[in-house]
Amino acid sequence: MTTNSIKFYLMLGINLLMLGALSLNAYIAYNDALHELDEIYDAELARSAKLISILLSDSHMMSANEQPVVVAVPHITDMGESLSAQQERLLDGHKYEGKIAFQAHHGDKLIMLSENAQQFPTVKRESGYHEITEHGTLWVTFSYFVPEQNLWVFTAQREDIREEMGAHIAQAQVRPILFMMLPLSLLIYLVIKLVLRPVNLLQQQVANKTPEQLHEIQLKLPAELQPVQSAINSLLQRIRSYLAQEKRFIADASHELRTPLSILQLHAQNLSSAKDATEVAEAVNAITEGSKRMSHLVDQLLSIARLDHLQQLNCTLIPLTPLLHESLSQLPLKLLDKVQWQLQLDDSCQLYGDSALLQSVLRNVLDNAAKYSVVDGIVLVTSHSKADITTICISNNGIVKPDASRLGDRFYRHPRHQSTEGAGLGLSIVNYIVKLHHGSINFTANNQHGLDVAILLPATLQLSTPTS
Structure with a gap:
């Protein structure tokens, strides 16, 4: 699969979006689970402190013993994750017991504590939750005071147990993502390949085209590909x-x-x-x-x-009247003398285009007007401008009524004019040049068996490159 392809970018984009969505969901679930764990552990600390206070208030330990009672904590080697929860319950206690501690004070006298709380620093005597550090280990503590017995109970839990549970939760969130990515990516690839199959069919149809087989493509394509x-x-x-x-x-x-x-x-x-x-x-x-x-x-x-093969026009603003006179001067003398020329020109008219090409247009049209006119006939040339468009009209008196619908076709000549000098390409050239200048040309047969030619060309800066 090439990197510069729709299929590649779809695969990359969808997989990144999927990975991002799953990761965001895992992150939110992880934080929610940590929050719930913190609440459960905090509630456990508070409940344990209250339970210890009740047990001590019903006993004579607060005044009977000079030395505090130390509750032993089993020293169980952490065997990692090799044992199941059921197997860990069969041992003498649980490995997490060393991560839970408590102390009970009657006034200023320490009356009971867990074995792992002997080296605790002085606990703040302020009701609520606190954090203390013992030998570089962070503990979360809960302080509970019973005023009737002047009894303080402190319960504590190591922070690393919470972090360990958070790591287990994070692994539980990440593991499905890792396992799902490969099969989901494969399914996404298959779906994309199926969805893009019409594109491949269209590509094959176009690739198989030859100059001899240019018939239309008829495929049942999705709505997005039908315009293509x-x-x-x-x-x-x-x-x-x-x-x-x-x-x-x-x-x-x-x-x-x-x-x-x-x-x-x-x-x-x-x-x-x-x-x-x-x-x-x-x-x-x-x-x-x-x-x-x-x-x-x-x-x-x-x-x-x-x-x-023209690539670019050399366009400038050109006064029309001098251009017409120059085009007339290039006609053969026999054509100039054959007819009567009547020029009704607006000297303010101008054209925007290629001077040489526009001169070819006027020369061809004027040549035809004289060539196919009756002897001593009148060729009328007029010009006017309106809305940035200059219109040039050329009319003559002809011998045979022309077929205006076919004028401009290559090599077309009226049957009665086959003996007249020419090849039938002049008006075709004229038509092409006018289109290059984003103009238009109209041919209309008149009542004198002649032809009225109307050439409409831009009079302002409207184009820079030709169109085919």
């Missing part, structure tokens, strides 16, 4: 769509490249078999035009490839 499965399925769907788009792009690109190559090959053969200057000139002209068309297509394919 939905996100993965959504990602797989986008990947399928992307792969299908790329396959279509490759197929279309192959087709578009094959056509000019075939034409070039055909005209090259014509050139090799040409018999007069006219045929040579026609073949050379055809080869030149085909080369230009293929060069244009390759440039656009490279532009798309660069956009697909």
Whole structure:
């Protein structure tokens, strides 16, 4: 099991929580038991003192003897924990007798004491519980006074007997924890492994995916993993769509490249078999035009490839009017002269984005507007800003009503425009660049069989990195 895993952290966390809870419970139980033991032992001291006082008050020992009566304490070797409680009771007394002592005083006269209390220091004559030290041993004492007989009774118990009982109680609390930890940890591991089994199943399903098998994952998962499965399925769907788009792009690109190559090959053969200057000139002209068309297509394919791998935009605030004029100046003269340009621009409009890419957008849209317009038609360019969004509208008068729903698809060209120069990639590039700038572009067919293009782009600092 690796340390950087959910299973490891669950095992570690649950075991630590379990150990902490059991330890806290044992600590509380231990202290409660010690408290109860102290109360029992204290009560025993008080009861013994009162019992001794009653026995002495009914006897003549307080005045008859000059010497105090010494009660012998059996000297029993402590044999540890090797004997059972029943076996210890069969001995001559009990090993704990040496840990209990008493003294009885009639006035200032010591009249009775246990053997192990002979060396006791002077006991404080104050009713209640006290602590004294005898030869480095701590004793808990209880002082009891009977005023009618002027009798003081002192009972005492060694503190170490209480500590010994506390140690036994602590062991009794800790022992179950030690014995329970291993089986409980094993059970916790099995439960975690069972609970995380859906995660392993999901991991296996994802790991087994290949580019040819990107179907959705359908597993009965817990509620917490269902959003993950939905996100993965959504990602797989986008990947399928992307792969299908790329396959279509490759197929279309192959087709578009094959056509000019075939034409070039055909005209090259014509050139090799040409018999007069006219045929040579026609073949050379055809080869030149085909080369230009293929060069244009390759440039656009490279532009798309660069956009697909673009990591960051070089964004600045750009005045729109100079950018439009500069884009117009890059159009071929034959397109500039083909139509009438009407510019109704708001000079206060500005864009926030990459200057080179936005210039490519405007150049492509203006190129298409002129290319697919009627001769001497009108291309209207307007601009305005609202709510930090700049809108650029470009309209033309066309020959054939365009299919606005398919504009922007790679390699799409209207059947009536197949002979027009181009490869059908310009608007696809435009669409991609606009999305990189978090903008939008709309295509609408107008009543003059032309097209209205509305480009909406941010006019303030709104983006720093592209999104795909």
